[in-house]
Amino acid sequence: MQSRCCATIRARANTRSSTPSTSRWSRTRSRSAPDLSGGGGRPAAFLFPQGNRSMDPVSATDRYLATIPAARAALATAYTQGGHWLVLWGWLFSVLVPILILRTGLMRRIAAKVAGEKDRKNRAVFAVAVTFFLLHWLLLLPWDAYADWWRERSYGITSIAGGAWFAQSLISAIFSAISGGVFLVLLYLLIRRTGRHWWLWGTGISAVALFGAIVLQPLLLGPVFQKFTPLPQGPVRETVVAIAHETGTAADQIVIAHGRDGPSYTARVDGLGSFARIVLGEGLVATPVDTAALRAVVAHEIGHYKHQHLLWLTLFMTVLVAVALLAIDRLFTNVARLLGAGDTRIADPAALPVLAVIFATFVFVTTPLINTALRSVELDADRYGLDHAREPDGAARALLKTVDYRAPSPGRIEEILFYEHPSIRHRIENAVAWKAEHPAAAPATAR
Helix, strand or coil, X not given: CCCHHHHHHHHHHCCCCCCCCCCCCCCCECCCCCCCECCCCCEHHHCCCCCCCCCCHHHHHHHHHCCCCHHHHHHHHHHHHHHHHHHHHHHHHHHHHHHHHHHHCHHHHHHHHHHCCCCCHHHXXXXXXXXXXXXXXXXXXHHHHHHHHHXXXXXXXXXXXXXXXXXXXXXXXXXXXXXXXXXXXXXXXXXXXXXXXXXXHHHXXXXXXXXXXXXXXXXXXXXXXXXXXXXXXXXXXXXXXXXXXXCCXXXXXXXXXXXXXXXXXXXXXXXXXXXXXEXXXXXXXXXXXXXXXXXXXXXXXXXXXXXXXXXXXXXXXXXXXXXXXXXXXXXXXXHHHHCCCCCCCCXXXXXXXXXXXXXXXXXXXXXXXXXXXXXXXXXXXXXXXXXXXXXXXXXXHHHHCCHHHCCCCCCHHHHHHHCXXXXXXXXXXXXXXXXXXXXXXXXXXXX
């Protein structure tokens, strides 16, 4: 269940990604789950009545995961563990590229030329920032093409054509360059005017920027990468409206997202308050629709919305940014000398690559902490979904849709370090345990 909370946060923190992530219960294109029939058309791992406290969640989960074909599980493990190495390589490239840009002296020449005799500092910062972001994207393009497109396509995770992927990456790079340029103009203005406390003021504008990136960007950039159409009247819409009403969520806007990546098993709730809309991927509503899984997925995503996870994660990321800016302030002089930038000051925009190296390293080091925060909100949304949709079987079937890109049973250390979501085993065990503890009943009402 990869939600917008995690996908968007990761897009902002990921030092190698140049294409905006979308909110997804599963990143995979719509695929059939393994055959779980154990007789009578019921899932073999759940052949016990709801409320049966004698059922062992671990053994039930083992039976469930045993239905995954061995070849499919092996491919998922290879994809997942290979992705762990991408984290390291992504950091290395994200450090080497700024160093290369710094050594060319291009940033200093641009800053001097744009500032001119009138010392137009803000224009110089914007010009340097836009140039840096676009050059950074261009130099990382071969790596991103491999990591974000070719590798995904070779594992069957995406079906997007290379030209379409490049177009999306270019649009994202241009948007990031312009918005990043505006942000850095404000940041460098604070550095020049507030002295040693610039990082505190910088945290304030970073909070606003994070709010825009995490909460508002999906609404603003979503139509650029996806086409949205209203969910037609019928049983599927009635199911979504019902779970929305049961949770006290507005259901005025329910749309289907048509991505260029083919049908995907996706769901999210965009926006806040009266501007919220429920977005469903084509794979989630494809015929035949698994109604229990649909209810489970939508309730999970509504859980993110009702518990304001986007805002909590924005606050969490703001605290991390504050620490990152403080680290930049304290380490800048030594790192600048180490990288060959000499005795340049932190207020000099030509030294922007030095800031980029420190920040990329900070994100890399704090990745396990970021992942822990993401797993925490996912578990909270899982509990909300189970309590309100009351569809543990449907939740488990939906989780199997994620097998193709996430090894189902990682070691505990592996999960802590690398997993943005709790493992499939962990989440199915929770669903089984919930089912054992709760008697069968009508869907819960909003709390």
